[in-house]
Amino acid sequence: MKILDRYILTSFVKTFFSVFIILMFIFVLQTIWLYIGELAGKDLDVEVILKFLLYFSPKLVPLVLPLTILLTSIMTFGTFAENYEFAAMKSSGISLQRAMRSLTFFIVLVSLVAFFFANNVIPAAEFKSINLRKNIAQLKPAMAITEDIFNDIGTFNIKVDEKSGENDQYLTDVIIHQKSNNGGNHTVIKAKAGELVGSTDSDVLSLILKEGNYYDEIQPNDYKKRERKPFTKSYFDEYVINIDLSDFNNVDLEEESYNSTHGMLKVSELSESIDSFSVSYNRKMGEFRETMYKRSGVTTLNINYKPKDTSVIFKDGILSNYNTYDAAQITNLALGTINSAKAHLGMKKQEFKGSIKQINKFEIALHEKYVLSIACLVLFFVGAPLGAIIRKGGIGLPIVVAILLFLTYHFIGIFAKNSAEDGSVSAFIATWLSTLIMLPLGIYLTYRATTDQGLFQFDNLIEPFKKLFKKAGLIRDKSKTE
Template identity: 70%
Template sequence: MKILDRYILVSYLQTFFTVFVILMFIFVLQAIWLYIGELAGKDLDVAIILKFLLFTTPKLVPMVLPLTILLTSIMVFGNFAENYEFAAMKSSGISLQRAMRSLTLFILLVSVTGFVFANNVIPAAEFKILNLRKNIAKMKPAMAISAGVFNDVGNINIKVDKKTGDNDQYLHNVIIHMGTERGGDYTVIKSKEGELVSSEKSNVLSLILTDGNYYREVEPSDYSKRDHKPFAKSHFSEYTMNIDLSSLNQVDMEDESYTSQSMLRIGELTKSIDSFSTALNERKEAFAASMYGRTGVETLDRNFNPVDSVTPKEIKNSILDEYDTQQSLRMIDDAIRTTNAAVSHLSIKKQEFKQSVRRLNKYEIALHEKYVLAVACIVLFFVGAPLGAIIRKGGMGLPMVIAIIIFLTYHFIGIFAKNSAEDGSVSPFIATWLSTLIMLPLGIYFTYRATTDQGLFSFDSITRPISKFLKKMALIKHKDK
């Protein structure tokens, strides 16, 4: 390696690792703030908190690494241009491409490392962090009652408007939904005031409610009476509920029974996508056959017989003219009933297929994201390096502002596209690659401008045609005179 390549590479690496550590620290703090509600008040060990931070860090790399490359490239090459080091290189016959050669090899190495990291480390960390968060959420649910939202505590779902008291033990405007073993919330309790009473050594949480009402939906054994929706209602001045927390407080922090698409590698995602696609297509075909069977077209001639006295020439309004009045009424009733059932069944299946498509799209997005990280590192390097050489400004001032603007544009385009891809509005492939594909021509443009020693924008290409047009108009007016 020549001295110049070593100098450029060392300068880049020093800034790269410094920026990476700073940005990672900022994003980790943001993650802690995001999950502070899950950690606060749980009496967690230091080891569990450190484990939480350790498992959170890898999934931040897809955001931190591209931003680090972009910002470092602008800072380093802007510093070279500001100190006229590029001018000295060019006077010695060294072009910008030659100066970027060692860094290009380094970025390629970083891209390959990022791809391996996204395919192996991030899924493992996602697996660990999700299971750890689920287990932490189960601990001390009495402290997990947040005001203004419904909270799952034991076998009840509770919402309070506000909490008061030294330990937030007094609850105001309490709404409780009690579930059943078969599912569904058939009991609703509303109370103006409530108080949480428990001890640290007790596994029972007592909830004392005052001045409230108790509603319970009654399920009659006779199905014909269920349409009336009977219910029982009672008023109470004081009502005490005891919630058993013994099973919830016995949380195994090593339990790893939760999974999602972000935990899978490329091979596992490919298999999952194939199986989901095959299953979805089979379900659609079976649904189409079922809907055709529901129409009753195949059995229509078995249940109704045309009137022999009516000939096809006598049919003026509809096919019902072939049948007598009684059969026509039966056919209309059957058609209305079948249509209503079909519409209801269609609406249910539409939501099921929509959720299946959303799930399939999420798996496809997760698959393409692993490749996008590697390509984005290369593209953003060729955006930042020539841009730094053009603006000729190093340090943390202007380069930081430009890098943040470019990265936020890149990041938010990706977020909006992926959100649109989940419901099928955009192809998952296009949505995942859209922001990178938008940055690619920008990188080519900046590289061309920096290589040819041109500014960021060429205003002559805009002003020259206008000036020529004005001159022609002036000559025409002069000739007319």
């Protein structure tokens, strides 16, 4: 390796690792800020908290690495241009492409490592992180109660609107469904407020409910009486529910039983899952079409109705061939069939919508592994020529420019992926859109940097207006006046 290549590579690598460590530290602090409410005050060991942060950190790499490459490229090449080092290189016959050669090999290596990291390390860390959070939630039931959704805790499904207090022990607007031994939720308890009371030495967690109602659905032995849906209702000022935590406290934090999320899978596993889901979706769609066709009654129309003269079957309507009573019965039956089909169609529509969303999430996760490596290359060819053009190094202007570019890149990707989940946009287009937008920008900036042009050439825009004003006599021609 020549001295110049070694110098450029050393300068870039030093800045690269410094920026990466700083950005990773900032994003880890953001992670602590997001999850401090779940981790603090739960009597968790420092080792468990550090392990949680360690497992969560690899998920930040797809966000930190592209920003690091973009910022490092702008800073490094901006410093070279600001210190007239590029001018010295060009005077010696060394072009920008030649100066970028050693760094191009380095960025290609980083891209390959990024793909390996996204395909192997991030799924393993996601697997560890989700299982650890699940086990912590079982070990500390207060963490298992999430606001505004039903939470499964033992024999109860608990929903609260808001948690408060130092340890989230105070609950507001509590709704509890109690599971029965034979299945189903026949007991519903509603309360305006509640409080979780317990200690780490006890296997019993007391839930004290205040100002609420107790609804208990009665199940008579006579099935005809069940159609009336009888229930009992009672009011209470205070009601105490004791929850047995013996099963919760026997939790192994190293247990790894949850493995169904798409973030835990490698490329081969994602491809296999997508194929499996697609086959299942197509099979269910075929079964649904066949079921709806049979429920329409078209297959049995010739059996149930055989008119003598088919030429006049629809002249006065089919019902004209029946008496009033039979026509009314047929109409009511048809309306019932249609309403049932509409209800079934609406239910299946939501089910298929969920299936499509699941397939799209897996496809997005698959493409994201490839996008990360390509994005590293594209953002390097955006940042390096941009730094050479703006001719400013350090941590001032380069940081502002890099953040603006990266936020544009990042937000386009987020909006596109959110649209792809419900099928509005193809998963392939959504994941590659931001990178494809940055690609022509990188080509444009590289061309302008290699031809010693500025960021924007305003003369080409202003020149037509100058000619127009000269013809109108608003601007004097200096060459003629002289």
